[in-house]
Amino acid sequence: MADTPPAPARLRALPSWLLGRAATRGRGLVATALADEGMKMWHHAVLSAVVELGPIAQAELGRVLSVDPKDMVGILNDLQEDGLVSRAPDPADRRKNAITVTTAGRRKLRRCESVADRANGELLAELTPAERDQFLALLRRIADPAAPCD
Template identity: 40%
Template sequence: MAERPDLAAMLGGLVRTLVALETPVLEEQRLSMWGYVVLSALDDGPVRTQAALAQAIGADKTRIIGTLDELQDAGLISREPDPADRRVRLLEITAAGRERRRAAQDRIQAREEKLLAKLPTTDREAFLRAARMLAE
């Protein structure tokens, strides 16, 4: 097998570049990185508990409480008691949250397009296909 750097070593620089592309957009949208992750997860549909959300996004449930508070205070999510179990809070993105998340995503992906444009079309398509497959 030919020698190559580990995947983490190869992708580390790319991830740093992507974070640097996203950060100004998120700042403009008044979102933290975790806020954007939460809104993205909730845009797929409501989540029954904070613990389920934390598991879905790979965060510690106690770590996201502050993020949830900020998003709720900004009117971007709602946390309502579950009628079937009042101890449980149903988490849902609001229309304003969906609008802000999608605006951020549009701007982020426009910046990503500039980076991806460095690749020939066939390589770009293969890269995006492989990234989706490996992310699953």
């Protein structure tokens, strides 16, 4: 396969273009790594969020991750079918489902975090450790300007 020619210079000078290209490359690396573990990126993101925030109401989980409620139902169905999460009526409001991670889900997440970390390491391989720290701090500021700095 021939190498892809570079984009026009004007595009390569746009932060939005560069961020998009970097994001596409990063998603590809992580998606491939997760696929080797039998996971998709959204499944990994949901599992990770539930470990950190759970038990959490299904609707709140969707809001936190900015996932459409219909899509969240499908993701959770997949994770539940694989025995990685469980749904139960939320003790605080029995009209809602609370999502928790199972023991198998925690094991799967540890494996996925490991392969995702390696993929992200590959993405940032051209940067020194100090540059990585600075790059991530700058990305956090761009991604969520209202969030407090780390």
